[in-house]
Amino acid sequence: MNAHPYFDLRLHDDAELAALLDAPLIRRELVQAWPLSCVDKIHLADGRVYIYKAQRAPTVEPAFYAAMAAHAAQSAVAADATRLLVGAQTLWEEAPYACMLLEYVDAPPFAEVYRTYELRPSACSLITRFIGALPEDVPVYLDVGTPERWDAFVKETIDLLRLLHAEGACPQVEHQTIMRLAHKLEARVELADLCRESQLLHGDLKPDNVLMTDLTIRVIDWQRPLRGPRLLDVGTLLEGLGVDPIPHVGKDVMVMRRVLDIHWLAECALRWFPAGRKTYDAQIAALIREILRA
Incomplete structure (x- = not known):
């Protein structure tokens, strides 16, 4: 295993991957990299193509995919539902x-297929029902899937902000x-009430995480799924x-998203990633201002 040159990550080199996959690599393309993950597209000599993800x-992504595979093996209904996901294998942990x-x-990705503005809200809602x-x-x-869990989460968020303030890490957040x-x-209190009806959420349902094939939809990047109100994923997408x-999910849902x-x-x-504190400080301050105006 090699250390990433910039971030605290561990990656297989080409020879290690070739041994694991029983074929030489002919090309390895960087898709994206940030402090918590690095994604490559790898091409093998026998024609196979995979996504390699170091994180x-x-x-919870390795455990998430393993649990989904176990459910799919035990139930035809679960097997059908999990067609929403890509095939996944943990190589090393x-x-x-x-x-x-x-x-x-x-x-x-989703945005390239649904170019018509009017169709996007209904399509977003449908995708989140597939996730559900x-x-x-x-x-x-x-898990913010009950009013009690939401209230505890809000308290934890405020405690984190107080700790940042005490450390002088976020000077813009007084x-x-x-x-x-x-x-x-x-x-x-209506925020907690939203959590009375909850489901599994992607948690970061950006358009690039929804792929539209000819036959089905695939949703990728399950590093940090949530449990909470379905409309959170709708609003994010x-x-x-x-x-x-806001016209489609309501102001309260978007306040919840900001929290x-x-x-x-x-x-x-x-x-x-404490090195990014200056950026996070400005982002947190802007999000708080948005909530206070809501």
Whole structure:
């Protein structure tokens, strides 16, 4: 295993992958890299093409795919539902690192297929219902699927912000602003009420994570799935498509989305990539302002 030249990741070299896959690599293309994952498209001499993904905590993707495969092996209904996912195999795992081999799907992303603005909301809703049909008894990164869990999550988010403030890590997020945010979220009891009807969520349902084949839809990148209200995924996908989500999912859902984003950025600043604190500080401050205006 090799260390990534820039990020705290571990990757197989070409010779190691060739031995594992029983064929030489003829090309290895970088798809994307950031501090928590690196994705390559690999071409083998025998014509096979795969996606190779090296990642590190926080991720539940290896366990998520393993659980889905177990459900599919036990139930025809689950097997049919999991056709939404790509084939996946964990090649190596040693906390906090993991390397996976994923099926390569040669298909356009959602935005290229649904170019008509008017069709996008209904298509987004349909995709999230397909996700909701997946087996629910699988690992998730966060569970805000009940009012009690949402309330606890809000408290945890405020605590993270207070810790960042105490460390001087987010100078744009002042103590008074954190207190205003806490009071605002405590007063919006309707946010917790949204969690009374919950399902499995992708959690980061951007248009590039939805591939449209001739016969079916594939949803990729399950590093941090959630459990919560279905409309969270709808709002995320609509926003990524440039469609105002509020007329379709409501203002409360998007406030909830912003709280989830704040929590993630605060975790990154504290635990996963402290070097990015200056950027996270500005992003968190902007998200808080948006919530306070809502």
